[in-house]
Amino acid sequence: MPGNLLQERAGILAVATEVNRLGMIWRETVMADVGIDGQIEFVNDTGEVVGHLVAAQVKSGSSYFHDHGSEWRFHPDPKHRSYWERYPLPVLLFLHSPADGATYWADARQALRRPGAPAYVPVPKANLLRDATREQLFSTVGASSVPFLPLDEVLQKMVEATSGSASFPLSYFDLFANGLTNIARAVYHGMDLAMEVAEAILSTGSAETGVGVGQGDHDFLFGYVRFLVEQQLADVNVSDCLIDWYEQEMQPTFVAPLTSRGRALVDLIGDLQKELESEGLLQGPTNLGVAQEDFVRMAFTPSHYARIPLIGEFQRLIASRRRG
Secondary structure, rough: OOOHHHHHHHHHHHHHHHHHHHOOOOEOOOOOOOOEEEEEEOOOOOOOOEEEEEEEEEEHHHHOEOOOOOOOEOOOOOOHHHHHOOOOOOOOEEOOOOOOOOOOEEEHHHHHHOOOOOOEEEOOOOEEEEHOOOHHOOHOOOOOOOOOOOOOOOOHHHHHHHOOOOOOOOOOOHHHHHHHOOOOEEEEEEEEHHHHHHHHHHHHOOOOOOOOHHHHHHHHHHHHHHHHHHHHHEEHHHHHHHHHHOOOOOOOEEEEOOHHHHHHHHHHHHHHHHHHHHHOOOOOOOOOOOOOOEEEEEEOOOOHHHHHHHHHHHHHHHHHHHHO
């Protein structure tokens, strides 16, 4: 027992040491835990904490290292698998080897949430903790050391950041202003929104081309999502976005609540609109705001309507089976 305890402590201390080296905060779980050994809090280049946390589980000892080529495979028991998958924070799994002092890491929650996830957590051998950066460890929450811009600069950046494509004439501002919903306290993002706004812009101009979307345009759209996160404008579920982008190879779709910075940006846009209108520089329909809510609704296609009776019959059969 003392040997096992010392081995476990070696792993905990190794992780704590590396977290300290990276200039982040390590908080060990001092009470009994059920699969979480501590938390790591992100600290940016200016020494600020911005509310980004990940949980940590440390496994120390050769018995945890199951070699499969370019990765180690860790097989959590069903209790931990369910717990980590549902945990409200990313769960970083650290495998520590007391023999050579090497520590490897992977986001266990992200691995378990992927479509068709296997029963194990793959831990890449390339993921050596001593080589990791803060941004890599916190990639699934979107933490970065990109400084927060003043809101007037955020607005300028959103206006200037464009796709650069004549067949997909969008800016970050187009996506933000047209995506506002829920009394302008949340922002919607999805490929459908981008396509509809691009089509509307093209229809009001003299362009003879239709909407066309290339890989550069997809990268532009995902860059917008990263911008929302980096500038802390909305509480985006970065973990799900990364699964959509990398695993499903599709644009993420979400409704994300605006942060206080996001809501202040909406207020700034409203104030600037009033200023431009009072100067006679901007004219538009009465009581129509540049930054105001629109409604998000599911589009009912013919196949959706056809499914409604199928859904009803399925319910009837399930209910009758239960009664029987």
